[in-house]
Amino acid sequence: MGRRHAAADVSYPRWIWIVAAGTVVLLILGGAFVLRMLIFPAGPEGNRDAGGAPPAGPPLTQDSPASVPGxxxxxxxxxxxxxxxxxxxxxxxxxxxxxxxxxxxxxxxxxxxxxxxxxxxxxxxxxxxxxxxxxxxxxxxxxxxxxxxxxxxxxxxxxxxxxxxxxxRSAIVVAMPETMTAALGWDKQAPSWSEVFKMAGEQDIWARLGHGDWGKFKFGKASPLVSTAGLMALTASYGAAGGSAGGVDGMDLHAAPLVDKVRAVELGTSHYMATPEHFLWHARQADDAGRVSEFLSAVIVDEKSVWDYNRGVVSEDGKTKHSGPPPKEPLKAIYPQDGVYIADNxxxxxxxxxxxxxxxxxxxxxxxxxxxxxxxxxxxxxxxRSAQGAVDAGVASTGQYDQTLQPLPLPAAEALAAIKDSFPEVRKRARALFLLDVSDSMVQEPGVTKLQRAKDAVAKALEHFAGDDEIGLAAFSHEGDGPLQPGIVTPVAPLKSNKEDLISKLNGLQAVEATPLFEAVSRFASDQAKEYKDTFINSIVLLSDGKNDTRHPGDLGGLSEQLSHQNHSTPVLVFTLAYGPGADVATLREIARSSGAHYYDATDPSRLEEVLGELVTSF
CATH class of the missing domain: 3.40.190.10 (Periplasmic binding protein-like II)
Incomplete structure (x- = not known):
């Protein structure tokens, strides 16, 4: 007892207690550091994720090249x-x-x-x-x-x-201009996939929020037939329609009630394009003109594409990249709160x-x-992101990547195939007018003429449409000072009712003389706008081998203004296809751009059928 009391009564200087306490803390921290280093060895700063945390999993191995080349x-x-x-x-x-x-x-x-x-x-x-x-x-x-x-x-x-x-790894996200994201409050609170699709269906939302100058809510998706972002977007549509973003494998994907709900979800799509790059190319063109809202409200893409866009890199065809200064308005990557699909490369x-x-x-x-x-x-x-989930901090900042991801399970092969194959059935329907140049340059060549190739390609393209797509045919030329002819050849109507007539009259088209390009596009785009239908993708597919060569008045500036104005409230997308080496590529690009559509290059006539097929599968 006395010995214990003596020990307790010993009095040490204050500095000794401070040193002792500090030593204990250092030992604890040092042990923690050693433990951390055993689990996550030190590496380059870029090997951390966007939040600064080390990636999960074992450390990466080092490259072991050969001592000498083979x-x-x-x-x-x-x-x-x-x-x-x-x-x-x-x-x-x-x-x-x-x-x-x-x-x-x-x-x-x-x-x-x-x-x-x-x-x-x-x-x-x-x-x-x-x-x-x-x-x-x-x-x-x-x-x-x-x-x-x-x-x-x-x-x-x-x-x-x-x-x-x-x-x-790259997450599939919803990309929106920053101002639009803030207007919806999605910069503070991410929506669910169901809320994203619901918003897309409310095309007058900008007017109701006091931004009527932004026009309709324009929601783009890539084609699920060729694009991962498009396939995952359609998979998310099934998840939202079935009430479970991650439960697609447990759904009867062929059940009529579910298919009807997916079809209703798809009505919120403004239009489809082959790849996300097509959308971002046009978004950048609209941004350069100071009105990105005229083309895009939201599009489903991979987050890496948002990084590309925000640093000034875009591609018209998905293959050739163009680098420039960053856009005036960056895109915000939105990660729906119920999870995202991961492109795992x-x-x-x-x-x-x-x-x-x-x-x-x-x-x-x-x-x-x-x-x-x-x-x-x-x-x-x-x-x-690396295979382990790490991302470069600079990339994450430019692309506005989320620090953490909530991955959705990738469905099984059977479900994925069923979703992809359902696209022709559930996609938003097209209301398209094929507009064909029948000037005399279309027959000024030996053998199979450009006009005959065009007829064959259009007939083949019709196979990509469903019976309840509304399709029509018009052609344009004129003689001397005469009126545009022949004009409407087959009025726009459900393909199931007019396909036979359309093909018959297509085969009967003859070349005339001049090329009143501006007059034809202006007239038929105006007519399509007057008959605009919200539940369809309203469009013109223009195929021309030349330039505006006519005595009729008209100018590209006025046509561009008309198409841009229509795009604000009754968008009629004029997809242009340059056919043959003499086509006025610059003009056809501008017509497509001002209408919010895409230009396609078939200046190599042998590629006409392939290119037109790619175009129409974007509906």
Whole structure:
């Protein structure tokens, strides 16, 4: 007892107690630091996510190049990727070849090609029929496992499995101009997917919020037949219609009540385009003119595309990138509160008989590099989250990425295929007038004339429409000072009732003389606006091989003003297609731009059917 009391009564100087306490704290913090370093080894600052937290999972391995490069001739490693991630994959290829590589004693030369994911999936499922074995890819790297699943489930023994190696991640988001996001309060509180689709259906919302100068709520979606963003947008429509964003696998996707609800959701779509890049190209053009609201209120895209747009990079065709200054008004990436789908950029080594053991080894060597620290640094520098979820802080700031993600489960192959295949049934219907140039230049060539090629292409394009799409045909030319002729050939009406008449009269068209381009577009766009229907995508498909060559009055400035004014309240989209090398490309671009539509290039006449097919599948 006395010994304990003596110890308790010992009195130490105050500074000793302070030092002792500090030592304990340092020991605790040091232990925590050591523990943290054991779990998350130190790495480049870019290896942290947007919130500053380290990525989950084990540390990345380091690249292990060969000590000396392999001997030529090099192994040609063909890699097929999507339009969206082609720049990243090319950067990975450059990073890979920057160091010595040796597979079976040979050097490796990656060659990257790009194609819309949906189109690529069809070619993969068909084992690249008709392509020489040496040209077929050994690696397929679409931007989502959705396409691996769809291709793997196709009949005929697909050369791809349902899962691949994820090399990058990008969330599918709703992108909106910042002022519009703030007007809805979505900059403070993210909406659910159901709320997004409900807002899209209220096309007069801007007027009700005191922004009548913004026109209608213009909501764009890419085609789910070819685009990941489009497929995930339609999947989100099914989730919203079925009452569960993440429960699509448990739904009867063929049930009539659900399909009807999805069809109602799709009515909020202003129009579809082949890829998100098409929308962002036009948004940037509208931004340059100071009125981004004239073209876009919201569009569903991948977040990496928002980063591209906000730093001044856009693409008219999804393939060729154009860099400029940042836009006047950046886009805000909105992450619906019930979760987002993730484009996981999976790489799959194909299993076709054209992929021998040497090619397979080269493919595996490339993919091993892609998931190393060095490969993932390339991924993050390209605007993506790493496979582990880390993102470069500068990228996150420019793209306005959310710090955390709430991923939605990707549906199974059967559900994805059913959703994709349902698009022709559930999409918003088109009210389209095909407007065909029948000037004499359309027949001034030997053999099959441009006019005959155009007739064949239009007839083929009609196969992409449903019976309750409303389709019509008009043509334009004139003789001397005479009136525009022949004008309306077949009035716009449900295709199920007028298809036979339309094709018959299409085949009977004859070339006349002049090209009253401005008069024709002005007249028929005005007529379409007068008969505007909210529940349809109102449009004109203009196909011309020349320029405004006529004695009739008219000017491009006045036409552009008319189309822009119509686009504000009764948008009639004038999709223009330049046919043949003599087409006035600049004028046709301006007509499409001012109406809020897209220009398509078929100046190579042999591509007319392909290009027109791409155009009409955007409805």
């Amino acid at each position: 001997n030529p001739p090099c192994i040609s490693l063909n890699i097929l990727t999507s339009l969206e991630n082609a720049d990243m994959v090319r950067a990975l290829a450059a990073g890979y070849t920057a160091k010595p590589r040796s597979v079976d004693g040979k050097c490796v030369t990656p060659a990257v090609s790009q194609e819309e994911s949906g189109a690529a999936a069809g070619k993969v499922a068909g084992k690249f029929s008709g392509m020489a074995a040496g040209d077929k890819p050994s690696i397929w790297l679409p931007d989502s496992s959705a396409w691996l699943r769809i291709a793997a489930a196709a009949d005929g023994g697909s050369p791809v499995r349902q899962e691949g190696t994820s090399v990058a 999976p790489a799959a080594v194909l299993e076709g008989d054209w992929v021998g053991s040497q090619l397979r080894s080269a493919a595996q060597d490339f993919l091993a590099f892609a998931v190393t620290q060095q490969g993932q640094d390339v991924v993050k520098a390209s605007g993506y």
